[in-house]
Every structure is written in structure tokens, then in C-alpha cells.
Amino acid sequence: MSMRVLKSTGAAFVMQNMRTCVNKPIYKETFDVNSLKKICDMLVVSAQQRKLVRLAICPQVTQHQIWTGALMEILNQLEIEMCVKDCMKGSNMAQQIVVNCLRFLDDVVSYDPDSTSWMRVAPKKDADSSPSAKWSDLLEMFNDLINCLKNDHEFLFYVIKLEIMKEGLSQIKDVLVDKNIGYKEALHQQSLVHKKLTKSLGHSSRCLFTLLLYYLYGSIQDIELDICWYSEDVSGNKLYLCVGKIIASDEDKMLMHIFKQLDRALGVIKFVHEMAEMKEILEIQGHLWCIGSKNRSFAYRGHNFFIHGISLE
Structure with a gap:
């Protein structure tokens, strides 16, 4: 049985055998949790409360260190994948672009001990000085990297992530990132990144x-x-x-992988619920269904998880 058929069969089984608690299904097919809008839909958050969610969350997650950290995490993971699969055609060019991207970000976040002093001033520019770097330089490298990887399905996850982060890069492309522009100016440019991302990224933004x-x-x-x-x-x-996964195996390794994924899903849902200042008390649960599995429950990181067996008879 293919995974697609398993999930379809499992979903039908759930809806048929758990009518008492599945009285208001929001999603009955596999879906990605990839935006604040989707979380708000799951929580049935009102339009007014959605404004509160965005106003509360955006300033927190668009801080300069979060922005650069997320970009570096994507690129570092991609670099590791490339090292494992370095036989890929054209990988040398893609690997070099990743190295250049990481070097760019390292320049953004790394300063010499003296350079973070409030006394540091911008160096004088002369005719031979190279122009200051901008975020548009990284945006251009992302475009080149996507072109190198887009035809290789093994790197599809990273191509999608790079495309997603381009949304933010396009909003700050004119902001300077040169660490030699002076400390106060550097702080100003970091503040611009924060303000522009906070203003432009909305509920539906995957970035x-x-x-x-x-x-x-x-x-x-x-x-x-x-x-x-x-x-x-x-x-x-x-x-x-309640959120759930339909899985093919209930082996310990598989269960732990799914527990971690569901734990993150429940954690994000709980966080958004708190930011929305909803009056209702929220109780969240994770559920797993597997053919032939025994019904049982677990507690993981403060969340309750329930495993159910699926019968095809």
C-alpha cells in the first residue's frame, strides 16, 4: 500500500470511527503548517485577534539575529547535504555559491572586538574603495543557487526554503550590510532590516x-x-x-520522529493562541494512527499523545 493510499484510507477510518470528537474537522487531508494564517484558521481566530497575533509575533521573530540565524541554518544544512551528495552534477558551482552566501552572512554578524565599540566611526571613502555590500547581493546569490539546484529533486526542500526566504530578502535588498560602515550606522542598518521585515511580512508569509x-x-x-x-x-x-499523523510503522524510531514533529506543531499552536489573547482555554493533543497498532498514550514534553490502531476490515 502506498503512503498516499494509506493516508487516504486512514483519514476515512478516523472520520468514520471517531465522530464524537471529530465533529468539526478543519483539515481531512495531508497539509503543511506553513503560515500564521493556517494556524489562525485551525484556532478559528477572529479578524481582530489575527491583527493582535501579527503585531505581537512579527517584532519578535524579525530581529536581526533571528533573521540571519534562520538564513545560516538553511545554508549550513544545505552545505552538509551537498557534502554527502557531492557527486551531483554541477555541485561544485552550487557548493561555491553556498560558501559565498555563508561568508556574506558571517560578515554581517561577525565583528572584531574593537569594531563593536561605540567609538568606532566609518572609515573614509576614497576613489578606490569598493561599494558597500547590500542584501541585494545575497538575493542575487540565492537566485543563482536556486538555478543550480532546481532540477535536482534531492534538493527540492532547500530550493523551496531559498524561494521562501527571498520574500524577506526582496524587502531589504537596498539595506547596507558592510561591517566597515561604522558602529552607529551598522546598528541603524540592522534596525532597518527589523523594521522592513516587520512591516512587510504578513499572515500568509511562509518567510x-x-x-x-x-x-x-x-x-x-x-x-x-x-x-x-x-x-x-x-x-x-x-x-x-487535536492534530494527527497517519503512519506506516509504530517502531520506536518512527514514533519519536513523529512525536517531535507533533510537539513542534502543538507548541506553535499554543504560542499563537497566547498571542491572540483568546478567552477560551486551549487543550491540545497529538494523535497517531497506524495499521494494527495497539491503542495507548504517551506524555512528551508536556503534551499528550495518543496512538490508535487502524483496521482495514
């Missing part, structure tokens, strides 16, 4: 959501779910939100 994942977990890995539903108690004061 903003990538920054949120990095802010919360230091990770840029995607979150994929197979089903999501919610219900409310009679008084309307409590909201139950």
Missing part, C-alpha cells in the same frame, strides 16, 4: 513562519499533518484542538 519556527525551536524543518479538528465545550469556554 515569517520560517522565522517563527527558528525563533521557537532553532529549526527550519517543515511541519506536515494529516488531520486536524476542534471542538468546544457546552459553555464555549474551552477549546479542544
Whole structure:
């Protein structure tokens, strides 16, 4: 049985056998949790509360160190993958671009001990001075890197991530990043990055959501779910939100991998719920379904997870 058929069959089984709690399904097919909008849809957040969410989250996750950290995380992981698969045609050029991108970011975040002093001033420019670097230089390198990798399915994840982060780069492309422009000017340019990203990245932005994942977990890995539903108690004061995965094996290694992914999903949902200042008390759970598995439950990092068996009879 293919994974696609398994997930489709599993979802039908869930909807048929758990009507009492799956009374308000939001997603009945596999979907990516990749934007604030999607989280707000899952929580049934009002339009006014969505404004609160964005106003609360954007300034936190668009800080200069979060922005540069997320970019470096993507590139560092890509560099490792390339080293493992260095037989790829054209990999030498792609690897060199990654090295140049990381060198660019290293210049952005690395300063000599004296260079961070408030006394440091911008050096005098002469006729032979090279122009100051800008974020547009990194944007251009991202475009070249995407062109090198776009036809290799093994690097599709990174091509997508690079495309996602281009949204932010395009908003700050005219901002200087030269570490020799003087300390006060450097702080000003970092502040511009923060302000421009905060202003431009909206609820549907996958770039903003990538920054949120990095802010919360230091990770840029995607979150994929197979089903999501919610219900409310009679008084309307409590909201139950359940997210689930349908898996082919309940071996310990697989379960731990899924637990970690669901834990991140539940953590992001809880964080957005808090930022929305919703009056309802939120109770969240993670569920896993597997053919022939025994029903049981686990607690992992403060979250409750339930494993259910799927019967094809």
C-alpha cells in the first residue's frame, strides 16, 4: 500500500470511527503548517485577534539575529547535504555559491572586538574603495543557487526554503550590510532590516513562519499533518484542538520522529493562541494512527499523545 493510499484510507477510518470528537474537522487531508494564517484558521481566530497575533509575533521573530540565524541554518544544512551528495552534477558551482552566501552572512554578524565599540566611526571613502555590500547581493546569490539546484529533486526542500526566504530578502535588498560602515550606522542598518521585515511580512508569509519556527525551536524543518479538528465545550469556554499523523510503522524510531514533529506543531499552536489573547482555554493533543497498532498514550514534553490502531476490515 502506498503512503498516499494509506493516508487516504486512514483519514476515512478516523472520520468514520471517531465522530464524537471529530465533529468539526478543519483539515481531512495531508497539509503543511506553513503560515500564521493556517494556524489562525485551525484556532478559528477572529479578524481582530489575527491583527493582535501579527503585531505581537512579527517584532519578535524579525530581529536581526533571528533573521540571519534562520538564513545560516538553511545554508549550513544545505552545505552538509551537498557534502554527502557531492557527486551531483554541477555541485561544485552550487557548493561555491553556498560558501559565498555563508561568508556574506558571517560578515554581517561577525565583528572584531574593537569594531563593536561605540567609538568606532566609518572609515573614509576614497576613489578606490569598493561599494558597500547590500542584501541585494545575497538575493542575487540565492537566485543563482536556486538555478543550480532546481532540477535536482534531492534538493527540492532547500530550493523551496531559498524561494521562501527571498520574500524577506526582496524587502531589504537596498539595506547596507558592510561591517566597515561604522558602529552607529551598522546598528541603524540592522534596525532597518527589523523594521522592513516587520512591516512587510504578513499572515500568509511562509518567510515569517520560517522565522517563527527558528525563533521557537532553532529549526527550519517543515511541519506536515494529516488531520486536524476542534471542538468546544457546552459553555464555549474551552477549546479542544487535536492534530494527527497517519503512519506506516509504530517502531520506536518512527514514533519519536513523529512525536517531535507533533510537539513542534502543538507548541506553535499554543504560542499563537497566547498571542491572540483568546478567552477560551486551549487543550491540545497529538494523535497517531497506524495499521494494527495497539491503542495507548504517551506524555512528551508536556503534551499528550495518543496512538490508535487502524483496521482495514
